[in-house]
Amino acid sequence: MTQSNRLTAGRIDRAQVLNFTFDGKRYQGHGGDTLASALLANGVRLMGRSFKYHRPRGVLSAGSEEPNALVELRGGARQEPNTRATTAELFDGLEAKSQNRWPSLAFDAMAINDRFSAFLTAGFYYKTFMWPAAFWEKLYEPMIRRAAGLGSISFEPDPDCYDKGFLHCDLLVIGAGPAGLSAALTAGRAGARVILADEDFLLGGRLNTETISVGEQSGGDWAGTIVAELAQMPNVRVMMRTTVIGAFDHGIYGAVERVSDHLAVPPEGKPRQILWRITSRRALLCAGAIERPIAFSDNDRPGIMLAGALRAYVNRWAVTPARDVVIFGNNDDAHRSAADLLARGVHVAAVVDIRAQAKPIADYELLAGAQVVGTQGRLGIRGVEVRLASGEIRRINCGALGVSGGWNPNVHLTCHKRGRPEWREDIAAFVPGPDGPAGLSVAGAATGLFSTASALSSGSKAAAAALRDLGIRARALPQPATEDAPVSITPFWHVAEGKGRAWLDQQNDVTVKDVKLAHQENFRSVEHLKRYTTLGMATDQGKTSNLGGLAVMAELTGQTIAKTGTTIFRPPYTPVALGVLAGRSRGKDFRPVRKTPSHKWAQEQGAVFVEVGMWLRAQWFPRPGETHWRESVDREVLATRRSVGICDVTTLGKIDVQGGDAAAFLNRIYANGFAKLAVGKVRYGLMLREDGIAMDDGTAARLAEDHFVVTTTTANAVNVYRHMEFARQCLWPDMDVQLISTTESWAQFSVAGPNSRRLLQKVVDPAFDLSNEAFPFMACGEITVCGGLRARLFRISFSGELAYEIAVPTRYGDAMIRRLMAAGEEFDVVAYGTEALGVMRIEKGHAAGNELNGTTTARNLGMAQMVSKTKDSIGSVLSEREGLSEPDTLTLVGLRPVDATQRVLAGAHLMTKGTVANAANDQGYITSAAYSPNLGHSIGLAFLRNGAARKGEVIEAVSPLTGLNVDVEVVSAHFIDPEGERLRA
C-alpha cells in the first residue's frame, strides 16, 4: 500500500505526485516532501547503518542535524554520498541508495562487528594490531579502511557547474523562523539592505512544524504572509535553500545556495550551487534550536527519533513513522509533541516523563517519574520497556518512540571565531557567549528564548538595535498574540539502568560506556573525550550528541557542565560540496591563462605550448616530417645560430622607472652600479634580496636621463615590481621616482643570429642607423618601425649571438611577428620556442631560473665582483656573512660528458672521482642540461664546490634516482663564443 503512513493536511502539495526509488524499490511522495518524510510516509523506517557496528538506523531528526538517515543520492557521476534524507528535497525520478552495508540494508554482513562490540570499544585499535609490525599496512589497515568510511563516490568528473558571487548588506539575518522573519521585516521596513538566508526550502522554521497560531493566522500562514511582504521589498533579498556556513573576519559570511539540488539535473546554464561571500555591516543569528535526545538502553532502533522531529513530520509533512507512538522526555515540550500527534489521530500509547510532578496537557496516558529502560525490534522498534515510578517494569508496544531531552540553542556560528558558549542552568543548555564575532547578535531560540512570542519580539528588537548602530532608525514590530510558554525542564542525560548499550553518537557508535572508559583511562578533557571515542566527529559533527557525551563526562568527573565546556565549533555549519568552494576554477579554467601577443600566430604555425607560470609560451614549432621534439629544437637552435631566429619574449617583466632620482634608485636596487649608465645604453643588473641572495637578474636600459626600462625574468616579474615599490615607498619615500609595470603594454621579440641586423633593417624605419658603430652591443633607443610605429630597440643577447630585442605596443604584436617573419624569409628565419631559448642560454652559460633558485649568491654565480662595496644597495651588507662568502663555495661551471654519447642530467649530484657516492662526499649538483646541436653532445651547467679552480677535472655525475652515472669534465660555462665576439659583431 502506498503512503500508508500519510496523514491529512500538512504543508505538502498533494496534487504533485513524485516517483522515487530507494535501494531500487519504487515509492511515491508529494511536492514539499523530503526523502525522509516520503520514506516514512511509505512505512520505511530503516534508512541506514551506523559507522562502526553497522547497526540498523532510522531517521532521528527532521533537519540538517541528522546523524543517521544518510544515503547515496543520485547515481553515476552525480552520486552524492552521505546525503541527509532529512534535507534532500524530493523530486520526480529521485534515486537513492543506502550505504555502508553489504549486501543489503536489511541484511548487512558487516553487522558482525556488533557481535564483537565488547572487543571494539573506544580506542581499542590503539592497543593492538602492533604485531607483527609489517602486518599493519598489509592486513590490518586495509581491513579497517574497507570497513570504515560511509558512502562512496564515483570519482568521475563532476558534470555540474558551480558559481561564486559577492553580496553586501546592512543586515544579514541568518534563519527565517519566527525570530528571523520578524527581524528581516523590521529591518526591511526601515529601508535597510537586508539579506534573509535560510537552509530550508520552506521559510518559517518551526512555525511550519507547529500547530500554534500567530495572531489570527496559523504559524505557517503567518510566515507565508511575512515572506510575501519581504519578497516585495527591493531592499530585501530572501534566499531560501541557502545555508550560512561560516562566520569569518570583518563581517564576512560564507553561504551556499543550493540552486538546483531539488531538481533531477540543473537546468541548462544553471549552476548546481552558488557560494556567496556576504559582506555584512551587521548580522543577526536566528538559527533556532536543535532538540537533543536522551541516552538509554538500545535507544538507536529505527523508529526512535526526536520528539520534536516526530511532531514536525506529523504537522508539516503529514506523516507518522507509525500508528502507535510513545513519547519519552524530561521537559514540557515533549508533551506538546504528544498533544500534536494525538490531534492528528496518531495513537499515543504513553508519555514517559522522568519528572514525577509532570502533568498531561492532552488526553494520553502519562507515566510520570518513569524512564525508558529498554527497547525491542531489530530493524525497527516494536516496543519499549518502562520502569515506572512504582518500580515496576511495563512493556508497551509501539512503532515509534519520540525522545526529548530539551533543546540546544544553535550557537554554532557564534563560535566560529573561537568564542565559547555559556552554560545556562535554568534552561539546561549552552547559549551564545559574549565573545562572538564582532557585529553578530543573536535572537530567538538561538539565544535561549524558546517561546514563539519571545522569538518574534527578540528578533525585531535585535534587528532594530543592530540598525541603530548603523544610524538607521527602525521601529519594533507590533507583537501578535501567540504562544509564550515558559521552559520547564529537569536536566537528564542518560538512563542508568538497562541491559543494552546507551547510544550517544549514533553515527559513530559512541555509547555511555565508551565515555566511561575514556574517563577511566584519563581521556577526560572534552577534546580528549572526542578524539579518543570519536564522539561528535561524524558528518553531523555531534549536533545532537555532543552535549550528552560531555554531560556524562561531567557526571563522572564531578565537575559542572559549565566547567567541562564544549569542543570547538568549526565551520562549515553543515558539510559543503567541494565543487561549490572551487566554483568555476577547475579543469583548464583552474587558473587564468596569459597569452603572448604572438599566440595566435604561433597557433597557426602549429606551435607546441608550455605553461610558464600563468603564461602559455610556444615551446617549439614542429615542422612537417619532424617526429621528435628534439628535431624541431635542434633545427631552431642551428638556424638561429646560422642565420636568424625570432622568439616572443614578452613574458619577461618590464618596469618603467622614471624621475629625477631614477638612476640613484636603481643604484640601490641593483648590486652593481647604475648611476653612471649613459643614456642610450643597457646594462646587465643583478638584484639581491636584503639577505644577500640573488633575487633576479635582467637588464636596465636608460632611455633618457630620468627614464629607465628594467627587465626581469618571467617568473619574478611580480615580485621584483613589488620589491621595488617597497623600496620606493617604505625605504626611500622622498626619492623622485615613479614605477609602473609595462609587461603587458609592450610586445617584445628577440631577433637573434648573424642575420638579425639585416632582418631588422627591413622593418626599422630608415632614419635609424643600426650599424655596429651607431648601435653597438648594449645600445638601446626609441625608434619607429614599419613607417612610423613607435618601438623600442635593445641590443642585448640571451643566446650569445648578435641579437636585438624589439618592442612595439602590444596591440601591434601580432602584426609585428608576421612582419618580422615575412621580412626574414630571405634569411630562412625561424621562430624558436622556449626549448631552443633554453638550449642557447645553456650553451652561452647564462643563469636562469634553475640557477637563480633562491639560495644562490652572486659568488655562486661567479659574479661576486659585481656586488659593489662602495654604495648602499639592497643585500650588499648581508651578502658578506661568513656562510655566504666561503672560498670553496659552490660555483657555476660548465660540464661536458667525457664520452660524448652520454647524457648530462639536470638534478644529478657531483662526486669527486674515486669517492663513494653519498651525501658526505657531495660536491654539488647539475642545475640545467641540454643537448647542444652546435657541439654535438650533451652539456650542463652545475654548481660545483670550488668550481672555478677545477676546470679540466673529470668528476662523476651520479643520479641513483634514474640509475645513471656519467663521467663529466668541468669546463667553462661559456660553451659557445666564450670571447663574446658574436655579440659585438
Add this chain to the structure above:
Amino acid sequence: MIINHPLLGPRDAQEFTYLGDAALIERPDWQAEDAHRQFYEYLYLRDNPAGEHRELWFHEQGDRSWLVVTRNTLTHEITHVDLARDVARAKGRSK
C-alpha cells in the same frame, strides 16, 4: 578580511599581498659600525606579538600602495590603516 584603504576605502584583503612587520621600514644604515648586526636583527628578528601588530600590506591588485595596517593577531580586528610612505616619512626616512 577587509582593509580600509586610506585612499580607496574598504577593500577585500584578497587584493593585497602581505609582507610582515612594519619594522621592515626601518632599514639600518649600511655604513654603521655594526651594520652586520643591525641588518641581521632588522631582517630576521621579530616581536611577533599576540595582539596589536603593525604590518605591511601591498595593494597589488589595486593602486599599488604599501600600507601599514594595525591589526590584532588574536582577533584579526583592524584598528588603523596608514600609507606606508607617510609612516616612513614620519620615521625620518627620506631618500
Add this chain to the structure above:
Amino acid sequence: MRYSGFKVIKEALTGHRGWTPAWRDPAPQAEYDVIIIGGGGHGLATAYYLAKEFGGTRIAVLEKGWIGGGNVGRNTTIIRSNYLLDGNEPFYEFSLKLWEGLEQDFNYNAMVSQRGILNLIHTDAQRDAFTRRGNGMILNGADAELLSVEQIRKRYPFLNFNDARFPIKGGLAQHRGGTVRHDAVAWGYARGADQRGVDIIQNCEVTGFRIENGVCKGVETSRGFIAAKKVGCAVAGSSGRLMAKAGMRLPIESHVLQAFVSEGLKPVLPGVITFGAGHFYCSQSDKGGLVFGGDIDGYNSYAQRGNLPVVEDVAEGGMALFPGLGRVRLLRMWGGIMDMSMDGSPIIDRTHIEGLYFNGGWCYGGFKATPASGWCFAHLLATDAPHPVATAYRFDRFEKGRMIDEKGMGAQPNLH
C-alpha cells in the same frame, strides 16, 4: 600496563575494568632536573626519549591546556623525509626511521601507515629540481622514485590527466612516506613517558622564567614556581609569546595554517598526493575522511582559524587535481598556529640564557619531525651538544648566513 591483542580480549571478557589511566595527573613537585614546556608532540617525545634513551629522571612536562592540543592534534598527519638540503634530509630521515619502529617502541598503535607520498611534477624545471631532491634523498640513505605519468595513472586513474591547466608530467614518490594517527602520537608518547616516571602536568601555564645572572632557575606557572636545572621550550606556534617572557626575540613569526577534512568515504585514495602547482595536498584517513590542505593564510595570526579565500583556493586545487571531488563534502576546517621561521627550517638549540633550551620554528612541517625532534632535543638537554643530525638547526645560522632554505624564499616567513 602493556597493551596487546591478548590484553584487549581479556578486558573485553571481563568488562574492561582493568584499564588504567594512560597517564597520571600528578601535582607538580617543587623541583625537577628538566622541565619541558609544552605537552604537544615534540614536548612529550622529548620527555619520553630523555627518560628512555638518556636515563633522565625527575622530568616534568608542563602543558597550558590538555596534552596534544596544539599542532599535533590539528595537522594533516603526513610523514615523509623528502627534503632537498643536507641540513634537513638526515634529520627527517632519522625521524622517518623512528616512525618505522615507533609503535613497538612505545607500545601504542599510532597507525603509522607507509602508504607512500607522491609529489607531482608539472614542468621541466620542476623535474630537474625533483631529480636533484630525489638524488639527495637517496645519497642520504632515504628512498625516492621518479614516476612517469603512466605509472601515476595506474595508481591514481582519477587524477586530471585530460584537461588540466597544469598537466601532470611525472612525480617524485617516497614510498616510505605516509600518514600517522596524529592524536595517538601524543598519547603514545605521554603514556610512555608517564610509565618512565615523567610528570605530565596539564592545565599548568608557564607565566614567566626565573632568570638570575643569566641562568634560568625555573619557571613561574599558574600553579606556582617550579625550579629546574634545565628548561626546554617546545611550544611551536607560541614560541614568540613564550620566549618573550625570557626577553628573547626570535627569527619566527606565527601564522595560521588551515586544514580540512571531508565526510567519510569508502576508500578512494591509496596514498598521499601533493599538487604543488595548485597548492593542495590530500590523503584519506583510515576512517574515510579526505584530509587536505594548502597554503598558509599568509598573515601573522594567533587566532587558530583562517578565512575564506584560502578555503576556496584549496578547494580549487582539489578540483583541478581530482575533477571527481565536486560532490564530496567538506566536513570541518580548522586552523593551527605555525612557528614560521625565517628560512623555513627549525631551531633546536641552547639559548644565550644558561639552562634554557629552545625547540621551535617548525613551520607547517613539525608533525613528521616529532620523533626526531624529541630525540634530538633530549640529546641536547642531556648532553649539551647537538645531535649529529640536528647540528644545522642553530639560532646563529641567520647571523652567520647559513640558512637552510628549502624553498629559496629568503627571510619572509609566509613564503616558506
